[in-house]
Amino acid sequence: MVMATGRDEWVEAAYERFAEHGLAAVRVEPLAAALGTTKGSFYWHFSSRAELIAAVMERWEERETLQAIDVAEASGPPAERLAALFQAVASRARGRQGEATLYVEAVEEGVMAAVERVSQRRIDYIAGLLVELGLDPQEAQRRGVVCLAMVLGLQQLGTGTSGSLTAVRDPELARTALAMALAV
Amino acid sequence: MVMATGRDEWVEAAYERFAEHGLAAVRVEPLAAALGTTKGSFYWHFSSRAELIAAVMERWEERETLQAIDVAEASGPPAERLAALFQAVASRARGRQGEATLYVEAVEEGVMAAVERVSQRRIDYIAGLLVELGLDPQEAQRRGVVCLAMVLGLQQLGTGTSGSLTAVRDPELARTALAMALAV
DNA sequence: ACCTGAACACCGTTCAAGT
């Protein structure tokens, strides 16, 4: 008798496909094949693909929250923490292409709420650092939005690695982005 | 006898679906239904869906080039032209959600070359303005990349309109983004 | 030259039947 495929293994396998290729790449049949089981098994554990997607987003939100706390825990002055954040995103981008398209896919898949909560946390975290640096709270909030947009956009531009767009791989990019974020 | 559906009508119908919902939303069968014809007709004009996608990107590149020239033609000092660009993107975003996910989809669909050419033109245009404003050419190029990233990211954040992320709809955002772009 | 309609493959979903 072979070990049964638990709900958790479905979610974890789906999570990996999401992180690497996005939500649209989370497909029941290929997943079943990869796990060496059948679609029928999947539909015993889940009522639909949508339920699987929701579980993936839940897991993402948890991990994203933990990691945000990790970043926050990293001590040092605010400017340094912001620099570390940009640097972390820049280096973490590869292998996490899934997030590059998440905002759009979240609408299609009906899981925008989780994405908005995580975005808000990210914006608040950046805005908090900028307030520590002396910015007006409202302007800091706006700048937090623009910084998150930078990160998402850079992630997106970095996706087509093979190409002629060499400027995207300039190692000085993170420094320039930081300077723009901190500009008074 | 009814008017035959020409290749051009297929491309234009596909282009509209791309602009509103992205490349993934360009599907042969629904398109055929919308045009009141059959998939068989489609495969007379095109060898595959990929060929249709390529034609859509060609059209996009042409129109994007024309529009870039339009923006460039708009006279005024460089800072004003940059402001107009951010403003244009901000207001044009609705109804053009298709581009929000384009960088990722372009890889999947094998049409990254066109996207990179357009990106390079956009970056060069912004960098050119920044050089006029006295920036070092290399730094201007990097900042052009970050500005394009901002635009793509803001477009992405703007996609889930219905939500709690109110900061994204702050009308002052464009001004903040411009200030960050111009910061010395 | 251009199109229809039937066929097949792929994947989401259902369900009767098995252990």
Place this chain on the structure above:
DNA sequence: ACCTGAACACCGTTCAAGT
């Protein structure tokens, strides 16, 4: 309780047959 395997719908693709 958990899974298999067959069925059906949806859409990309092919193709023989029509006009």
